[in-house]
Amino acid sequence: MTELAQLLASIKLPDLSGKAVLITGASTGIGAALARAFAAQGAKVGVHYNASREPAETLAEEIRAVGGTVHLIQGDVSREGETERVVEETAKTFGHLDGLINNAGGMLGRKPTSEYTDAHYAAVMDLNARSVLAATRAAHPWLKKQGGFIINTTSIAARNGGGNGAILYAASKGFVSTITRGHAKEFVADRIRVNAVAPGVIATPFHERYTNDEQMELQRKSIPMGFVGTSEDCVGAYLFLASPTLSGYITGQIIEVNGGQLMP
Secondary structure, three states, X not given: OOHHHHHHHHOOOHHHOOOEEEEOOOOOHHHHHHHHHHHHOOOEEEEEEOOOHHHHHHHHHHHHHOOOEEEEEEOOOOOOOHHHHHHHHHHHHHOOOOEEEEOOOOOOOOOOHHHOOXXXXXXXXXXXXXXXXXHHHHHHHHHOOOOEEEEEEOOOHHHHOOOOOOHHHHHHHHHXXXXXXXXXXXXXXXXXXXXXXXXXXXXXXXHHHHOOHHHHHHHHHOOOOOOOEOHHHHHXXXXXXXXXXXXXXXXXXXXXXXXXXXXX
């Protein structure tokens, strides 16, 4: 555990204790850091994963070893019906659902527009956009029973159009940013706050898969703070938006976490 992760674990937000929170795409990267952080607050955490079964199981063991409550659930949220099943199973396991973090997503390869196929378009949009809508729709009946929160993971790409070969990914994240604001208005009467976090360049398996060393160095140089962020650097924004004490009068907002790379 990094020094920052240890510091985050030492911070206590009593209003998150006992809350049931589902985090999609939680086996690695930002999702895994969030699972640890919410478990450290005493929340019951639904850890969703798709293909990364071993990292997800290791994460669950880590959380349980320190007395946390975790439910592992597998599902391909890009497939119709799977997202809804993930939400329903998690909510029924815990008996309630207080928070949903729509974090699952991916680029699915860097491609110029000339190489897009209908299949590639559908895959990217289903994973990054439709899954957020499906999870939110499934979670809404559970959240409105007592009020709660939804936090979507969007991206700096939603504002800057994305990097080389990432335009479609950027567009899908633009959908996430827009629907965050729309759902904030729609669900306010149900006492559900809807916000988002937009990470910039974060050292996660996402960039290990899609960004080479030269590209990463170019991006690092564009960051005023001078370094690439970590998953833990993103955690505080999510905890802040989840806590009604800290952000009870905040909805429809997007927090940019990017080291100053974009200052809207």
